Amino acid sequence: MAEKVTITDVARYANVSRQTVSNVLNSPELVREETRDRVREAVQALGYRVNQAARQMRTGRSRLIATRIEPDRDGINGSVFDRFLHSLTASAAQAGYRVLLYTADDERSEFATFDDLIGAYEPDAFVLTNTFHGDGRPSWLGARGVPFVTFGRPWDGTGGVDDTAHSWVDVDGAAGTAEATRYLLDTGHRRIGFLGWPPGSGVGDDRRSGWSRTLAAAGVDPAGLDCATDDGVADGEAAARELLEAGHPATALVCASDSLALGALNTARLLKAGERADDPDVPPLAVIGFDDTPAAKAVGLSSVSQPLAAAAAGCISLLTRLFESSPPGPLEPAAPPAHFLLQPSLVVRGSA
Amino acid sequence: MAEKVTITDVARYANVSRQTVSNVLNSPELVREETRDRVREAVQALGYRVNQAARQMRTGRSRLIATRIEPDRDGINGSVFDRFLHSLTASAAQAGYRVLLYTADDERSEFATFDDLIGAYEPDAFVLTNTFHGDGRPSWLGARGVPFVTFGRPWDGTGGVDDTAHSWVDVDGAAGTAEATRYLLDTGHRRIGFLGWPPGSGVGDDRRSGWSRTLAAAGVDPAGLDCATDDGVADGEAAARELLEAGHPATALVCASDSLALGALNTARLLKAGERADDPDVPPLAVIGFDDTPAAKAVGLSSVSQPLAAAAAGCISLLTRLFESSPPGPLEPAAPPAHFLLQPSLVVRGSA
């Protein structure tokens, strides 16, 4: 256990008072340059580090950012969160913060954890991911004046976004599927289907809209090309089968997730090997997924990639802005909510 | 911002002294039952939570466990760590601890982060993952008397394990590949290859050994069946090609990772569709991966699954044992290192 070095040790070593050391650390402009340098040397020499617990008691700020770690559902898309988390940890560290993890199975238990965390560790802010329409967390935290940022827009349930609600960072999903659709159009496809989730989820509707508007712009009739199902490889397989066994089947598919895309790929392979085997009229199905997960990379699936590092950096940037505007104290008007809408990019691989 | 409730508020509410409240919290047996109940009611009524920062200043314990979040390399196997992390967070919470994250690109920066973390946040312990032969972290932490557990055995470089080094939890990789090999043997395969990593990595050698010993027990000559390459889908593809284009090719493959297995699957598919097309003599290649990643699930790859939740729980259990034996104070002999070697299980899917 490294012997604890306190501010007193530094003061003694540098021949100044404890307060002067504190000033050098927190308001260096108040200290004469010569003294400042001497103190900094002492800090270096002794390997001094500010003790967070003590500082927190005085300032009320923990330099901790709490976020929930997601259990990776079907797992394919889980990796998106994990990559985000890595970047968040790195960005936070750069800004002088650490990331504290928690888990929660449902809203009730998450609120209980909020209470626990806020009471015990006093995180300076929360980063909320996987937000959804009707998510109670923003208002819970908002009501208590706890700063937070969401990775995901505050969907209002009609496909719109309430920009004034709170600070957020998100990736423009519609732009991603639009780019994917445009790419397929450029490659010569006309009958481009969309494999997505049931309407009502902000994210899913957003991604669908990019496809439909691009198709509309190209004058393609989307009838029979839109298919909604739950997320999962098996769901994707089944749904793709519908789209491909129709009278006038799709020749390409834009998918709302890599899970669905992987399922579509499986189905296409089966059809190719089965009833349609050796039918030269049937070209290979072009498929584009969403999220550019490791699985996509592994099987050569083209996919829309989210700029996760930028999203994480955006969250931290928004948070620090929040901290600056509203000192630790009581709830104040604080800075007006701000947000970043980032552009994804299409990664083309063998599948399209 | 929820108004802060302190121990003083509770004391006033319950008509006792602050110390009595503290006693109810920390040494309930010292307090008369009636008083205890009254205090507990007050705690409930006021929604009181112990302030960690204040407690930490007195006790020197932060109830924080630090661990490094891994950037997910090729990504396929990255998900293993993430699932472990989720379970670790849950297990830690149950034991009254929170998980603090950090990142590090190399050993030097990790040591610097150790210093930072220890000086500033004073985590009670570290959980080290992805340990390797020659890993300097255990001795660094050990020298400073900082408690830690590794998820991964302390390989000594000769394939052996130094049991006395420190507490660890690990999964018996050899048992996993042995089970996979046995399964393939039972399915009628004889020429079962192993697609692994270059010798020298404890984990890789361990997994290889399970295969080779099982093959030996079955009286199969492993000549030309062992292939080593770096981890990655592309590497797996290339290596599998060697194994499959040999004079007397393997009919089944046990792989050290799902990445390699996925690559092998790709190669098998190509060969099947290409030069070997329509050759009835060539049965489909049986492949078994390692780690049971989401990608394996998605493509129907059989794989050896690690009990990650149990591993995480084991880490926490070992850590709490450490805490109990060695009070916050200076470095003491503490409890002797303990460890858990967990058994993986084979998940059979379409690929084998």
Added chain:
DNA sequence: TTGAAAGCGCTAACAC
């Protein structure tokens, strides 16, 4: 510009 005093919330000793 630097120094002295106070106190954040808690718990380990010790007195009552």
Added chain:
DNA sequence: GTGTTAGCGCTTTCAA
């Protein structure tokens, strides 16, 4: 069994 005292390391007045 319960209350009193002291102090963990720091920063924020305020005075020198």
